[in-house]
Amino acid sequence: MIDYTSQPKDNNFSINKHSLQAVFGIPGVVFYDSVISDNLILLSARLKGKTAKCTCCGKRSKSVHSSYTRKLTDLSVTGRAVKIILKVRKFRCRNSRCSQTVFSEQHLPLTQKYSRLTDRTSHYLQRLLIEVSSRKGEYISDLFSIKQSSSTCLRIVKSIEMPDYQELTTIGIDDWAYRKGKSYGTIIVNAINHRPVELLKGRDKEEVADWLKEHNSILYVTRDRSSSYSNAIKSGASKASQIADRFHLVKNLGDHIAHEIRMEYKTIKSSWLAHRKSLYKSKENNSCLSSGDNENTSDSQYNKHTNSVNHRKQELFNRIHELKKKQQLSKSNCQCFKY
Numbered sequence: 001m002i003d004y005t006s007q008p009k010d011n012n013f014s015i016n017k018h019s020l021q022a023v024f025g026i027p028g029v030v031f032y033d034s035v036i037s038d039n040l041i042l043l044s045a046r047l048k049g050k051t052a053k054c055t056c057c058g059k060r061s062k063s064v065h066s067s068y069t070r071k072l073t074d075l076s077v078t079g080r081a082v083k084i085i086l087k088v089r090k091f092r093c094r095n096s097r098c099s100q101t102v103f104s105e106q107h108l109p110l111t112q113k114y115s116r117l118t119d120r121t122s123h124y125l126q127r128l129l130i131e132v133s134s135r136k137g138e139y140i141s142d143l144f145s146i147k148q149s150s151s152t153c154l155r156i157v158k159s160i161e162m163p164d165y166q167e168l169t170t171i172g173i174d175d176w177a178y179r180k181g182k183s184y185g186t187i188i189v190n191a192i193n194h195r196p197v198e199l200l201k202g203r204d205k206e207e208v209a210d211w212l213k214e215h216n217s218i219l220y221v222t223r224d225r226s227s228s229y230s231n232a233i234k235s236g237a238s239k240a241s242q243i244a245d246r247f248h249l250v251k252n253l254g255d256h257i258a259h260e261i262r263m264e265y266k267t268i269k270s271s272w273l274a275h276r277k278s279l280y281k282s283k284e285n286n287s288c289l290s291s292g293d294n295e296n297t298s299d300s301q302y303n304k305h306t307n308s309v310n311h312r313k314q315e316l317f318n319r320i321h322e323l324k325k326k327q328q329l330s331k332s333n334c335q336c337f338k339y
């Protein structure tokens with residue numbers, strides 16, 4: 001049960017220790033005090049345990065030398081910013097052979113050295129900021145009550161650890177545009193999980209070959225039809241098998257079909273005309289057998305239709321010139337003319 005201690009002067013209240021631990025609990029961290037106002041939650045915390053390991057020799061000490069505080073930003077709650085005032089103790093190292101006489105206790109479950117954010121806040125911002133620009137990230141972080149400057153947003157993104165690609169075996173290579181039609185680079189993708197591995201500034205043979213030489217575990221490379229990539233793979237990963245990806249296989253097939261159609265277009269056209277003529281003749285014969293009337297052929301029907309259209313056009317032409325001579329031609333009259 002939350003214990004609210006009202007302070008009517010500034011509308012502040014606090015939460016008891018058990019509720020704090022349940023809501024904000026982090027392994028190895030004790031929350032022992034809180035102050036909650038309209039737009040801020042201020043938490044006091046310390047690390048569990050009476051001893052700490054020396055950062056130099058690794059031996060434990062329980063002799064406290066002094067303490068200091070760190071102010072950390074945590075994830076917001078109900079639109080309120082959350083700040084943690086962390087009490088950090090300094091211990092004396094009692095190992096006579098150790099060069100470190102005083103050391104600070106480590107608080108890895110909560111935050112990293114020199115960081116002003118908790119680990120969970122850093123991970124949250126990394127997932128968010130990787131999708132937007134630094135300026136947009138500054139604006140969005142302010143909406144979430146964990147405001148960071150644009151330069152800090154960039155540092156958070158740069159702090160994301162890159163996965164280890166030492167055991168990379170299957171990749172895909174293609175070009176991508178810095179500016180379409182102007183400048184291009186090379187993108188390398190893990191073909192197993194479809195995640196990008198590297199972005200190279202250019203698409204030259206030498207640059208791609210140098211990257212492949214640094215990753216000698218690659219066995220299969222999917223690529224487009226570019227000869228420069230083919231030569232780069234032969235130079236940088238001679239043992240790797242080159243594979244044309246599905247998109248370019250379909251593109252190759254379509255190009256070859258289009259080429260064959262262009263080469264045989266005259267033959268195809270003449271065959272189609274002959275086929276159409278035979279269809280017309282068969283229809284004409286069927287019409288003659290059924291009705292005995294030889295005048296209802298496709299050619300005569302076409303001629304009748306053409307003559308009818310030409311006749312209507314001529315009538316329309318004559319009417320327009322008559323109105324023009326009488327100076328009665330206007331926009332309203334023209335809208336009535338149809339053929």
